[in-house]
Amino acid sequence: xxxxxxxxxxxxxxxxxxxxxxxxxxxxxxxxxxxxxxxxxxxxxxxxxxxxxxxxxxxxxxxxxxxxxxxxxxxxxxxxxxxxxxxxxxxxxxxxxxxxxxxxxxxxxxxxxxxxxxxxxxxxxxxxxxxxxxxxxxxxxxxxxxxxxxxxxxxxxxxxxxxxxxxxxxxxxxxxxxxxxxxxxxxxxxxxx
Numbered sequence: 001x002x003x004x005x006x007x008x009x010x011x012x013x014x015x016x017x018x019x020x021x022x023x024x025x026x027x028x029x030x031x032x033x034x035x036x037x038x039x040x041x042x043x044x045x046x047x048x049x050x051x052x053x054x055x056x057x058x059x060x061x062x063x064x065x066x067x068x069x070x071x072x073x074x075x076x077x078x079x080x081x082x083x084x085x086x087x088x089x090x091x092x093x094x095x096x097x098x099x100x101x102x103x104x105x106x107x108x109x110x111x112x113x114x115x116x117x118x119x120x121x122x123x124x125x126x127x128x129x130x131x132x133x134x135x136x137x138x139x140x141x142x143x144x145x146x147x148x149x150x151x152x153x154x155x156x157x158x159x160x161x162x163x164x165x166x167x168x169x170x171x172x173x174x175x176x177x178x179x180x181x182x183x184x185x186x187x188x189x190x191x192x193x
Contacts, residue, residue, distance in 0.1 A: 002045065022069050026062060029071050033058055050131035061128050068172055076180035079128030081121040083173050088113040097123065097138035105145065114173070119143055121175035122150065122164060129162060129177040 003023055010016045027038045034041065034056055042054040052059050060073045063082045072080040094106055094116055102119050109115035122143050127136045142153040150164040167174045 002043075002051075018064075022062065022064065025069065026060070026071055029073065030058070030060065033073055046131050048131055048133040048135060050128070050133065063124075063128075065172060068170075070174055072176055072178075074178060074180075076178065077129050077131065078179075079125040079130070079177040081124035081128065081175050083117045083121050085114055085117060085168070085171050085173055087111070088116055091116055094119075099139055099142040101142060101144065117173050118145060118166065118175075121173050122152075122166065122177070125164065125175040125177035126152070126162060129179065
């Protein structure tokens with residue numbers, strides 16, 4: 001019902017077509033993990049609006065950017081975010097969600113826009129993993145990225161519960177936040193749907 005409402009709120013035919021395509025593909029992917037027919041997959045939502053598969057211990061998350069659509073599926077909470085690497089002219093907004101150490105990371109990086117997007121996708125994937133949406137205070141989470149390692153401090157304490165993967169491919173940055181097993185999720189890339 002929520003998906004139908006969201007679909008009807010879209011004004012542009014292209015946006016409606018893309019929305020429908022993403023949600024059909026999502027259901028097809030979920031059938032692989034559920035042994036359910038596509039029309040039998042029912043979603044439920046937490047109080048912040050994050051969906052999961054009703055009557056199953058199956059969590060999923062989706063993200064999209066220009067020309068790409070990403071899906072993460074797990075038996076444990078999971079979050080995913082993908083962003084097209086692009087030049088961001090005004091990085092002043094980073095002060096609203098980045099800690100002082102993260103701002104230093106951005107300012108000491110070249111290009112600064114890519115560093116900004118790295119932190120943004122990590123924070124988005126964390127927020128989506130927790131299922132708290134915009135109620136999550138972004139500055140509570142502070143990321144340190146070095147030597148291909150990602151360390152998260154939540155409320156100034158190192159967090160070992162959340163694990164992260166960041167992939168830079170085909171002009172995009174993809175970040176995944178997962179908890180529990182597997183130790184590292186399997187990632188499958190589809191060139192065509």
